[in-house]
Amino acid sequence: MTKLLVTKRDLMHVAATTLAPAVFAPAIITRTAFAEENKKEEKSDTAEEVTPPEDLMREHGVLDRVLLIYDTAIRRLSANEDFDPAVISDCAKLVQDFIENYHEKSEEDFLFPRFRKANQLTDLVATLLEQHQAGRNVTLNILKSAARVRGEAGAKHDCINAMHAFITMYRPHAAREDTVLFPKLRDIVSGHEFDAIGEEMEKREHQHFGEDGFEKAVAHVAELERKVGLYDLKQFTPKI
Numbered sequence: 001m002t003k004l005l006v007t008k009r010d011l012m013h014v015a016a017t018t019l020a021p022a023v024f025a026p027a028i029i030t031r032t033a034f035a036e037e038n039k040k041e042e043k044s045d046t047a048e049e050v051t052p053p054e055d056l057m058r059e060h061g062v063l064d065r066v067l068l069i070y071d072t073a074i075r076r077l078s079a080n081e082d083f084d085p086a087v088i089s090d091c092a093k094l095v096q097d098f099i100e101n102y103h104e105k106s107e108e109d110f111l112f113p114r115f116r117k118a119n120q121l122t123d124l125v126a127t128l129l130e131q132h133q134a135g136r137n138v139t140l141n142i143l144k145s146a147a148r149v150r151g152e153a154g155a156k157h158d159c160i161n162a163m164h165a166f167i168t169m170y171r172p173h174a175a176r177e178d179t180v181l182f183p184k185l186r187d188i189v190s191g192h193e194f195d196a197i198g199e200e201m202e203k204r205e206h207q208h209f210g211e212d213g214f215e216k217a218v219a220h221v222a223e224l225e226r227k228v229g230l231y232d233l234k235q236f237t238p239k240i
């Protein structure tokens with residue numbers, strides 16, 4: 001509704017100031033103005049689409065929330081406090097399903113080959129790929145030891161070490177992708193290809209998770225945060 005009013009106002013202004021003397025000018029202006037309006041509509045539709053970097057960055061947000069849970073598990077277990085082993089296992093399974101088998105596969109299938117083809121950031125891409133593989137092994141170690149952290153000192157030690165290794169690698173890994181790799185994507189592909197990558201990624205998301213894959217992952221990690229008292233964001237505000 002607002003857009004239509006603006007269009008009419010624009011139309012009247014242009015007609016009155018520039019082309020009022022011409023007999024058929026209003027019809028011409030009308031077509032031009034509506035064409036402009038259509039362009040604006042198309043633009044705003046496109047703006048609603050999630051771009052590949054935005055998509056991948058918000059998935060990193062899910063990963064970061066898992067890292068917070070791992071951080072807390074390490075701190076509590078190291079202080080000989082209890083921590084629900086099922087939450088650690090569920091985090092590792094969420095990482096396998098959402099990060100390793102989906103998010104990283106998207107990076108490996110849709111982004112990395114394009115950087116190699118463009119001969120850009122190839123060393124970084126090689127390191128990121130190596131870290132994906134290392135991360136998968138670390139997650140397997142977390143899964144192997146998590147269930148026994150309450151009863152076996154060795155398993156607790158292994159689990160803490162594995163979670164620590166995972167956090168140590170993934171914080172700089174994701175930060176490097178967010179600040180160096182993803183912003184560069186627009187420079188190495190055409191606008192059409194950039195949009196096509198977004199569509200391919202969306203298709204993959206639907207194939208893998210059905211509807212609302214991202215929203216489900218966010219809900220899952222929020223539920224895990226609630227179980228271990230990490231959901232309330234206010235607890236992290238410093239008291240100054």
Ligand SMILES: [Fe+2]
Nearest residue numbers: 104107128177
């Ligand atoms: Fe990655």
Ligand SMILES: [Fe+2]
Nearest residue numbers: 103107174177
């Ligand atoms: Fe990533």
